[in-house]
Amino acid sequence: MTRDAGVVVTGLGLVTSAGPDTESTWAAVREGRVTARPDPELRDLATSLSCRVDDVPAPRPRLPRAAHLDPAARMGLAAVAQALDTAKLDPAAWDPARVAVVTGCSVGGVHTQRAAATRFAADGPASVSPYFLTGYLPNMVCATVALHLGACGPTLNVATACASGATAIGTARDLLASDQCDIAVVCGADASVTPLIVTGFAQLRALSDVASRPFDRARDGFVIAEGAGALVLERPAHAAARSAPRLARIAGYGxxxxxxxxxxxxPEGRHAERALRAALAEAGIAPGDVDHVNAHGTSTLRGDAMEAAVLARVLPHRPPVTSAKGALGHSLGAAGAIEAALTVLALRADVVPPTAGLTDQDPALDIDVVAGRARPVSSAFAVSNSFGFGGHNAVVVVARD
Structure with a gap:
């Protein structure tokens, strides 16, 4: 495999419950700091914990009517702005027809939908904002980013539930590999912490009102979160021509x-395993070449057990495993992009972050989960897993560049 195999990651941006930028999020994950807390808006529900983003940065430069953007779009724009800064890209200087935007958003602008439904019930149709649909439709994070950047290449949103962010990376990789663009701006964004969405997950018994404890003996569900992660991907030749920062490579996808x-x-994870093996095959590496795993690790009983069984079968050399959801909660469609970005940061820092919330690993799970403190590990290849409701599986192989 040559150094230029795959596509190059040249920019990263993060907005999470740990903070409004990449540095604050990476610090919390690296330190194993839990960000879940009781949420006043959920206090009347059976489950009241969340990992909410307190301070969503305003679009830069400020968009007209930015106040009408749903929080998911505002978070996405903020993460994208960071990623472009990291990549040293100026939208005024690129060929807009050669820039793609691919977003992963699983539920759309539910804050906007909630406000419109409340007004409709109280005051009738005339009270509903004309910006309702442009804030609510799931493609509007993508449309807003493309409009903000003036990107005229392929633009699309993918919705594969909690795998959406990772699916967006794979889709963008395909657009670059088929020469439909030179630059792909990828963003996973979801802002789903509303009473109705939380109730829906609670009715499925998917949530914990105690803590997010991936792979722990006492795990009993995830803590819902919101946030955004953005990556700038480029064809290697294009990145080299402009002397772009090379943070890592997306070497494989399944x-x-x-x-x-x-x-x-x-229950056996047969097709999650197939996605993992396909990603390794595309990257041109053997299972033993995987140096660490950023697990989907949601803190649910069946989900963690399935993933651990797959990892034990495919990666019997037991590379260190971590889950960022112990620190950041589960941000649904944003999670795959956030966690891929964290995997890049872990490769560059030569560490595997601890799994926050894990104090007593389930002995039935035969994997090496990092707990307590970050573990120094020099990695050439890492895997980032994402699995979603509906049976969607997406696996990204990230390579040191």
């Missing part, structure tokens, strides 16, 4: 569907 159940993972 996807599959369980076709098993609308919310439960396949």
């Amino acid at each position: 996807a599959s569907s369980d076709a098993h159940h609308l919310v439960a993972p396949h």
Whole structure:
């Protein structure tokens, strides 16, 4: 495999419950700092914990009517702005027809939908804002980013539930590999911390009101979160021509569907395993070449058990495993992009962050989960797993560059 195999990551940006930028998020994850806390807006529900973003940065430069943007779009724009700064890209200087935007957003602008429904019920149709649909539709994070950047290449949103951010990376990789663009701006964004969405997950018994504890013996569900992660991907030749920063490479991608159940993972993880093996094959590496794993690790009983079994089968050399959801909660469609960005940072820092919330690993899970403190590990290749309701599986192989 040559150094230029795959596509190059030249920019990163993060907005999470740990803070409004990449540095604050990486610090919290690296330190194993939990960001979940009781949420006043959820106090009347059975589950009241969340990992909410307190301070969403304003679009830069400020967009007209930015106040009408849903929080998901505002977070996405903020993460993208950071990623472009890291990549040293100026939208005024690029060929807009050669720039793609691919977003992963699983639920759309539910804050906007909630406000419109409240007004409609109280005051009738005339009270509903004309900006309702432009804030609510799931493609509007993508449309807003493309409009903000003036990007005229392929633009699309993918919705594969909690795998959406990772699916967006794979889709962008395909656009670059097929020469439909030179630059792909990828963004996973979701802002789903509303009483109705939280109630929906609670009714499925997917949430914990105690803590996010991935792979722990006492795990009992995830803590819902919001946030955004952005990556700038480029064809290697294009990145080299402009002397772009090279943070890492997306060396492989694999996807599959369980076709098993609308919310439960396949108990044996057969198709999650197939996605993982496909990603390794595309990267041109053997299972033993994987130096660490950023697990999907949601803190659910069946999900963590399935993932651990897959990792034990495919990676018997037991590379260190971490889950960022112990620190940041589960940001649904944003999670795959956020965690891929964290995987890049871990490769560059030669560490595997600890899994916050993990104090007593389930002895039935035969994997090496990092807990307590970050572990020094020099990695050439790492895997980032994402699995979503509906049986969507997406695996990204990230390589040191």
